[in-house]
Amino acid sequence: MNMTFRWFGRGNDTVQLEHVKQIPGVKGIVWGLHQKAVGEVWEKHEIESEVNYIRSFGFHADVVESVNIHESIKLGNAERSRYIENYKQTIRNLGGFGVKVICYNFMPIFDWTRSELFRALPDGSTSMFYEKEKVENRDPQELIETFSNYSDFTLPGWEPEKIGRIKELFAAYRELTEEDLWNNLAYFLYEILPVAEEAGIKMAIHPDDPPWSIFGLPRIITGKESLERLQKISDSPSNGITFCTGSLGSNSDNNIVELAADFAERSPFTHIRNIKIFENGDFIETSHLSSDGSLDIKGVVKVLSDSQYDGYVRPDHGRHIWGEKCRPGYGLYDRALGIMHLLGLWDAYQTVKQEGK
Template structure:
């Protein structure tokens, strides 16, 4: 396992490489060319400049998150082959610079959905949160304005203002796209890019949909073990893998996270590890659920908030998640995911320094304890 931190680049991130370098155990960053658009080729010169900047701070680029997939590719529209060609050129340039892991998603319109970016918790920290009631009560085109005031002056991935200004147009693009069509378009994309991934040994790590169910009627396909298995089988190449994000798969408390990890041995190329606290959850038919940890969740429309990484602060057993990664021999990059905003820090919600540094240290501590407990038997 390689502990990393996500970094958006010196022009966009309030957290500096020098600060990241001082987090115990963090040797690499997961980064991106944040000002590039889907369908745009990443030049080798810009990739090398980014790589050199990171190296000058004593760190390395452990992977890219994300090379965004265009809506033309996701919907299978007329421009998809042109955009896939640009994507392949980007992968070649990354491969030439020795970068071997790319995280991406195949979510329509919204990369992720939260209804609050600064829910105040009992300790005074603020977190990202989701309530189904809020989603049901709002129009899609009003989502951005409802949360933009809590972005602390930052531009959040998947919620770029110029993209959100075209939400109605985006929904029109996806009006005839259901889950089957989205799977078909994902298969087409993966089959086209696998040859360059094979040539440069680049692992493609698809990020799960967040939350793990349809929002505003949009199709969601990377949501559970059965759908991941389907994706693996339809393009059966070891470079076709996943980003295992505990917080995204875990939005459905019935997704057994350790079991899912063990079923994906050899195909997890990247891991986001974080915790959630459920205030309520129920199945679409209104029935109650028991989470994979055996905990009964209060019945009600989905309402969850992000927690600190400590198991006791949320509903996940973080030890079991990390142990499952250890048991399958996972040796790729891991990053603490969304953190709380604590100690008065102002940053991109979920992506401040302090709580993610605490998360990295906690996850490293769990890994060390698991490793020593296994090797000393």
């Protein structure tokens, strides 16, 4: 298990790499050029600058999250060829600097959705919260305004250039079905996977968050059947999955331990977090402890240990604790606690295996 930590870059994150360096067991930084407009080529000098900075702290820079997909590609419109060519060049450029995995998603318009960014938990911490009824009965423009007020840092999936075209985008997606979206994903993969193979990069699609339709938009990466269908699109070794316990697990029909066993081999990248699911479909993000949420985090790590998983892992969203002022879900303290919990589970399971118990 190759433990990593997501970081949003110099000037775009409260977390400093000299502090991440003090977390035992962290080998790499998951990074991206978050100030780049979606669809632009990531230029070599930009990549080199960020990679060299990360490596100066002793970390690897093997994983990028995310090279976002332009809406024209998801819609399959006349402009997609230009943006696919840009994406191919970005893959080539990243491969030239040793990147091994690119995380991406294929969610229309919104990469992730919550109704609150700082919901209070009983212990006094706060975390991101999804109130199902509020989202289902809310004008997406209101949600956009809520998130736009959090303007200190870029929020991945809520880029300003996208938000400024929100009405236009909703109109474009009005007639797009799930089958259309699958076809557009397949077209994209047929185009970019040969380039990824040549560059030595595995593409790892992130599940939809949450894994069901919101605001009438199609969602397609939602559970076992969809992950199996993804694999059938191409048997390329570069056609992979970002296995995210929180995204998949927010649908209680998804058994994340069974899914981990089924798909760990095709998941070069794994996000681990816990959530508490309520009977009405709401969910809130919790600590990584299995007992604090609804997901069997211990079971997932055991599956990874049993399979001697050598892919990249990171703690996913954390709570906001000890008065930390940070990007929603991405503070230093709770993710550091999450890392120590995950590595503790891994070490314990590995010891039991080695001792033959």
